[in-house]
Amino acid sequence: xxxxxxxxxxxxxxxxxxxxxxxxxxxxxxxxxxxxxxxxxxxxxxxxxxxxxxxxxxxxxxxxxxxxxxxxxxxxxxxxxxxxxxxxxxxxxxxxxxxxxxxxxxxxxxxxxxxxxxxxxxxxxxxxxxxxxxxxxxxxxxxxxxxxxxxxxxxxxxxxxxxxxxxxxxxxxxxxxxxxxxxxxxxxxxxxxxxxxxxxxxxxxxxxxxxxxxxxxxxxxxxxxxxxxxxxxxxxxxxxxxxxxxxxxx
Amino acid sequence: xxxxxxxxxxxxxxxxxxxxxxxxxxxxxxxxxxxxxxxxxxxxxxxxxxxxxxxxxxxxxxxxxxxxxxxxxxxxxxxxxxxxxxxxxxxxxxxxxxxxxxxxxxxxxxxxxxxxxxxxxxxxxxxxxxxxxxxxxxxxxxxxxxxxxxxxxxxxxxxxxxxxxxxxxxxxxxxxxxxxxxxxxxxxxxxxxxxxxxxxxxxxxxxxxxxxxxxxxxxxxxxxxxxxxxxxxxxxxxxxxxxxxxxxxx
Numbered sequence: 001x002x003x004x005x006x007x008x009x010x011x012x013x014x015x016x017x018x019x020x021x022x023x024x025x026x027x028x029x030x031x032x033x034x035x036x037x038x039x040x041x042x043x044x045x046x047x048x049x050x051x052x053x054x055x056x057x058x059x060x061x062x063x064x065x066x067x068x069x070x071x072x073x074x075x076x077x078x079x080x081x082x083x084x085x086x087x088x089x090x091x092x093x094x095x096x097x098x099x100x101x102x103x104x105x106x107x108x109x110x111x112x113x114x115x116x117x118x119x120x121x122x123x124x125x126x127x128x129x130x131x132x133x134x135x136x137x138x139x140x141x142x143x144x145x146x147x148x149x150x151x152x153x154x155x156x157x158x159x160x161x162x163x164x165x166x167x168x169x170x171x172x173x174x175x176x177x178x179x180x181x182x183x184x185x186x187x188x189x190x191x192x193x194x195x196x197x198x199x200x201x202x203x204x205x206x207x208x209x210x211x212x213x214x215x216x217x218x219x220x221x222x223x224x225x226x227x228x229x230x231x232x233x234x235x236x237x238x239x240x241x242x243x244x245x246x247x248x249x250x
Numbered sequence: 251x252x253x254x255x256x257x258x259x260x261x262x263x264x265x266x267x268x269x270x271x272x273x274x275x276x277x278x279x280x281x282x283x284x285x286x287x288x289x290x291x292x293x294x295x296x297x298x299x300x301x302x303x304x305x306x307x308x309x310x311x312x313x314x315x316x317x318x319x320x321x322x323x324x325x326x327x328x329x330x331x332x333x334x335x336x337x338x339x340x341x342x343x344x345x346x347x348x349x350x351x352x353x354x355x356x357x358x359x360x361x362x363x364x365x366x367x368x369x370x371x372x373x374x375x376x377x378x379x380x381x382x383x384x385x386x387x388x389x390x391x392x393x394x395x396x397x398x399x400x401x402x403x404x405x406x407x408x409x410x411x412x413x414x415x416x417x418x419x420x421x422x423x424x425x426x427x428x429x430x431x432x433x434x435x436x437x438x439x440x441x442x443x444x445x446x447x448x449x450x451x452x453x454x455x456x457x458x459x460x461x462x463x464x465x466x467x468x469x470x471x472x473x474x475x476x477x478x479x480x481x482x483x484x485x486x487x488x489x490x491x492x493x494x495x496x497x498x499x500x
Contacts, residue, residue: 155405159434163479164486172491180486184409200495210495220493229413231485236414236430239477241422243470244460245450 001191002033002152004048005161005178006118008130008142011171012202012209013120016178017048018152018186020193034197035060037078040207043123045078045087046199050152051115051135052106055098059115062094084121084129091119092137099135116151121201128203148178156188157181175200175210176224183225196221251441252283252402254298255411255428256368258380258392261421262452262459263370266428267298268402268436270443284447285310287328290457293373295328295337296449300402301365301385302356305348309365312344334371334379341369342387349385366401371451378453398428406438407431425450425460426474433475446471 004017017034031053037045047063049056066075067090081087095115103113113135120130120142130142132149142149144167150158157180164177175198185192200210214221254267267284281303287295297313299306316325317340331337345365353363363385370380370392380392382399392399394417400408407430414427425448435442450460464471 153405155403155438156409158438159406159409160482160486162438163482170491172495173486175492175494176489177486179492180489188405188408188412198494212494220490224489227489228485231481231488232410232413235478235481235485236410236423236427238481239426239430239474240470241420242425242429242474244425244448244462245422246459 001189002050003150003154003157003182003185003189003192004033004050004118004152005148005150005154005157005181006048006120006130006132006142007148007161007165007174007178008120008128009147009165009167009169009171009174011169011174012200013046013122013128013130014171014175014178015046015048015118015120015199016175016182017197018182018192019195019197020191021053022191023053030195032197034199036199036208036211037121038207039079041124042206043079043121044201044206044208045084045119045121045123046201047078047091048118048151049115050117052111052113055102055106055113055115056117058098058102059091059094059117062097063091067093067097082123083126084123084131087123088119088129088131088133088139091117091133092139095133095135095137118149118151122203122206124206128201147174153185153189153192157185160184171200171202179214179221179224180228183221183228251439252300253400253404253407253432253435253439253442254283254300254368254402255398255400255404255407255431256298256370256380256392257398257411257415257424257428258370258378259397259415259417259419259421259424261419261424262450263296263372263378263380264421264425264428265296265298265368265370265449266425266432267447268432268442269445269447270441271303272441273303280445282447284449286449286458286461287371288457289329291374292456293329293371294451294456294458295334295369295371295373296451297328297341298368298401299365300367302361302363305352305356305363305365306367308348308352309341309344309367312347313341317343317347332373333376334373334381337373338369338379338381338383338389341367341383342389345383345385345387368399368401372453372456374456378451397424403435403439403442407435410434421450421452429471429474430478433471433478
């Protein structure tokens with residue numbers, strides 16, 4: 001399992017990815033699912049993956065090695081795409097190449113070709129963008145009305161995003177809400193777990209403002225989890241009891 | 251889509267079911283999914299369903315008409331089972347009978363035989379119980395460690411249940427938490443919607459203490475939704491901003 005969320009607000013981009021993987025129920029491990037491609041001052045791109053780990057890793061490796069155009073001999077990489085849109089297309093192409101190689105044998109083995117990516121960042125001269133790329137290589141772009149995208153186990157952590165994320169809000173509030181969304185998911189689904197990788201990008205900076213791993217026991221995240229739990233408890237206790245049923249004293 | 255939740259605490263049983271159904275994306279309708287079987291002073295049983303509506307309705311109708319034993323001629327109904335466990339077994343048997351009749355043609359049409367039930371209540375002389383019954387007719391019973399069961403779109407509304415429901419808590423607090431869980435689900439998934447049917451049973455009463463439908467605009471539920479939204483907003487705003495990244499003034 002996996003949970004990744006990307007939040008694209010006016011002040012920048014936040015990407016958060018957990019690291020838990022499982023092959024079956026009893027083979028649980030930790031793998032990094034957030035890949036960052038940096039050329040400071042020129043571009044910073046981030047790719048978060050969900051789905052079959054062998055597929056997502058192969059896609060990322062293929063993007064790192066590059067895809068050669070048989071006619072021109074030019075090797076296309078995330079590193080040399082002229083725009084974020086072109087780079088998203090390249091990710092889609094890499095997914096289709098991996099499917100062409102591995103898809104038939106996976107299908108024969110009864111394994112679904114299941115992969116999805118969040119892909120965001122900025123290339124000098126272009127806007128900051130965030131995409132969700134599907135297993136067929138097609139993609140959608142994050143908009144201002146619902147300024148976030150999720151992959152993996154997205155349902156547990158969606159209510160807080162639906163309520164709280166605003167395009168015009170502060171960048172670090174978006175990070176905070178993303179971490180609450182991650183916490184809600186980890187609390188209810190054992191397939192999603194710490195450590196969590198976090199990336200924060202500010203438009204124009206063309207280098208990460210934050211690129212860190214939150215481990216178990218990290219003080220801020222630990223405090224956030226405690227405070228959120230306490231606040232939820234206080235919130236539901238502050239709501240009056242339902243007036244249905246027999247009238248009761250008190 | 252559907253969301254139903256049952257909460258079994260020391261003081262009693264709460265069952266909540268939404269009413270939205272959809273055949274495809276553009277055929278959305280309202281159907282009651284919570285069936286109550288009452289013989290005041292003797293038994294009160296409730297069945298909430300998720301999955302394919304034709305299957306769940308057929309199971310409920312079969313249980314109402316009864317299943318005749320070909321050898322003894324005795325017709326088994328929810329109404330005449332000696333214990334809640336036997337009644338749950340009968341629901342399972344009804345599911346398997348419906349599968350025997352409709353399963354092959356559904357499979358041919360590419361439709362999954364997808365159905366699940368929450369089944370709870372009390373029969374005089376026995377304890378109050380709550381079961382989740384699967385499409386194969388097998389079932390699990392609700393325990394005290396996690397005193398709730400869910401069917402349908404269960405993920406959005408699970409975090410609040412995980413955090414807030416306590417077996418020893420007040421019955422109407424359990425109802426309140428169940429309604430918050432329903433609200434979170436409706437807020438994030440358009441396939442789950444009002445009106446919502448609610449049943450509250452107290453051990454020994456052998457008749458519903460609450461059996462009502464909450465329509466859009468019902469004052470308490472409307473107020474609960476507003477208060478919960480406001481409290482969540484206040485809760486995430488009260489958490490300090492992440493200390494990661496460059497130090498900022500204020």
